[in-house]
Amino acid sequence: MLANQIAAGEVVERPSSVVKELLENAVDAGATRIQLDIERGGTRLIRITDDGHGIERDQLELALARHATSKIQYTDDLKAIHTLGFRGEALASISSVARLSLSSKASNSASDAAGWSAIAQGQDMAVELQPRPMPVGTIVEVRDLFFNTPARQKFLRAERTEYVHIEETLKRVALASSQVAFTLKHNGKVTKRIPAAQSPEQQKQRIGSIVSNRFLSQALHLDTRIDSLRLWGWLSRPEHHQNSNLSQYVFVNGRAVRDRTLNHAIRQSYQDLLPTGRVPAYVLYLELDAEQVDVNVHPTKHEVRFSDARQVHDFISRAVAEALQPQNEVLSADDLS
Numbered sequence: 329m330l331a332n333q334i335a336a337g338e339v340v341e342r343p344s345s346v347v348k349e350l351l352e353n354a355v356d357a358g359a360t361r362i363q364l365d366i367e368r369g370g371t372r373l374i375r376i377t378d379d380g381h382g383i384e385r386d387q388l389e390l391a392l393a394r395h396a397t398s399k400i401q402y403t404d405d406l407k408a409i410h411t412l413g414f415r416g417e418a419l420a421s422i423s424s425v426a427r428l429s430l431s432s433k434a435s436n437s438a439s440d441a442a443g444w445s446a447i448a449q450g451q452d453m454a455v456e457l458q459p460r461p462m463p464v465g466t467i468v469e470v471r472d473l474f475f476n477t478p479a480r481q482k483f484l485r486a487e488r489t490e491y492v493h494i495e496e497t498l499k500r501v502a503l504a505s506s507q508v509a510f511t512l513k514h515n516g517k518v519t520k521r522i523p524a525a526q527s528p529e530q531q532k533q534r535i536g537s538i539v540s541n542r543f544l545s546q547a548l549h550l551d552t553r554i555d556s557l558r559l560w561g562w563l564s565r566p567e568h569h570q571n572s573n574l575s576q577y578v579f580v581n582g583r584a585v586r587d588r589t590l591n592h593a594i595r596q597s598y599q600d601l602l603p604t605g606r607v608p609a610y611v612l613y614l615e616l617d618a619e620q621v622d623v624n625v626h627p628t629k630h631e632v633r634f635s636d637a638r639q640v641h642d643f644i645s646r647a648v649a650e651a652l653q654p655q656n657e658v659l660s661a662d663d664l665s
């Protein structure tokens with residue numbers, strides 16, 4: 329219990345950190361629709377419903393245990409991670425600082441079988457199972473975040489602030505998973521609907537609806553490959569600068585990151601093109617061999633480490649600089665689909 333609460337200190341900072349972990353689990357489970365219900369900025373309730381492959385009854389208890397992950401079988405897998413989760417920490421950590429229930433019906437269970445609901449309670453976190461009729465997929469409910477850790481509760485901000493963080497988290501996950509549809513409800517009202525995208529045209533529209541149509545209508549499109557490296561996405565024209573780091577999104581192999589090497593490389597390419605204090609907006613996807621990048625650097629998995637950081641840095645700053653060349657401006661995002 330205590331070990332879980334300590335781990336929770338690293339993983340669960342605020343409601344949006346819970347949302348991030350649960351959304352990533354749903355994506356990892358192959359969900360095509362994910363519904364997120366939030367009450368009071370996530371402090372009273374966070375419920376995530378997905379239509380992924382679900383969890384079998386006899387695996388539910390394990391899913392709530394610390395360092396139990398179904399995503400890694402061999403230590404070698406750590407060198408080439410293809411799922412968003414892999415540490416097996418999130419559910420155990422969250423259930424140590426909130427009232428968490430995990431309900432699921434596995435896709436390989438008999439069609440007339442009910443799903444099962446698991447709750448870990450008490451000092452020893454004993455797991456209790458109950459039948460729960462539901463369609464195939466998983467429902468995770470997290471109530472009363474930090475009810476047993478008053479020190480953390482004090483750091484919670486206004487409902488509106490926590491909600492904005494949740495929305496931002498959803499945007500990041502949604503930008504990374506264009507084939508998934510998301511719905512966000514806050515206090516019973518739908519506040520965001522993000523459809524799945526099939527075609528490149530739909531994907532472009534989807535990015536406009538997540539980031540902003542104003543960004544997308546002026547943004548430059550880029551798609552550059554060198555050897556096993558590929559960088560693609562959209563970036564703001566130099567004359568469309570902003571003063572905050574909002575709308576700056578970078579994904580490495582489908583994972584949202586905040587990485588200094590990458591941010592530096594991008595900023596460098598804009599350096600002489602923007603007035604001081606102004607910054608660009610961008611949605612950029614970097615793809616490279618899973619062996620060339622280590623995502624197991626920090627529990628929140630925001631940072632990554634490249635086996636050849638210099639190569640990645642140079643590739644990105646060159647690709648971005650090229651996209652910003654005036655002659656490329658005829659190739660605006662609107663011309664591409």
Ligand code: ADP
Nearest residue numbers: 353357391397398413414415416417418419466
């Ligand atoms: P990790 O994602 O690092 O494996 P978690 O604590 O987030 O660890 O989840 C533990 C395990 O519970 C996962 O490995 C997975 O087997 C199972 N699980 C969690 N959420 C879901 C979900 N939405 N659908 C299917 N399985 C899930």
Ligand code: MG
Nearest residue numbers: 349353413418
């Ligand atoms: Mg996880």
